[in-house]
Amino acid sequence: MAGLDVLMERGVALDFIKEISTIPGGEEIVQCIQCGTCSGCCPASFMMDYTPRHLVAMIRAGLREEVLSSQAIWLCTSCYTCTYRCPMGIKITDIMYALKRIALRSGKYPRGLKVEKLSKEFVNMINRYGRNHEAELVFRFAMKNPFKSIKDIPLGWSLFSHGKLPLMPEKIKDVNKIKTMIQKAEEVGGL
Structure with a gap:
């Protein structure tokens, strides 16, 4: 190096x-x-x-x-x-x-950011779909304070228009394997 x-x-x-x-x-x-x-x-x-x-x-x-x-x-x-x-x-x-x-x-x-809450929501979403669904995650947080979220509309539109914010979640085939991996990571302090 x-x-x-x-x-x-x-x-x-x-x-x-x-x-x-x-x-x-x-x-x-x-x-x-x-x-x-x-x-x-x-x-x-x-x-x-x-x-x-x-x-x-x-x-x-x-x-x-x-x-x-x-x-x-x-x-x-x-x-x-x-x-x-x-x-x-x-x-x-x-x-x-x-x-x-x-x-x-x-x-x-x-x-100022709700980092721990976001992290937990993210892990819950991975447990549900096997992957992140950004649109749902953003929506969950935007609805907590919709007026404050108005300023984020340009970012959301930019992501959506570039294909980086799909509206429908994609679920992987065997979500249970992901759940098991997350459980093991939590047990060893990885999450």
């Missing part, structure tokens, strides 16, 4: 970078050229406090608390456009998933 050696020479706090480097695909984060392609193609970047490019720079600068407290990691729609278009092959979406897990474990997520 030559990139880590360079950062070490500069005196950057490496604990967070090393933590990210253990994530499959995370070791590539030091190769980021800060071109901004990830931020430019992200359908949710206009709502984020830090764009994906900024988050990568913050990770490389060792700003663990700021990254984990960011709303951006929770607003990632997991469309994988950034990962697909990254000229350096950095798996940004996978890193976002990992950042969510680290944030939940350390309790460093933004307090």
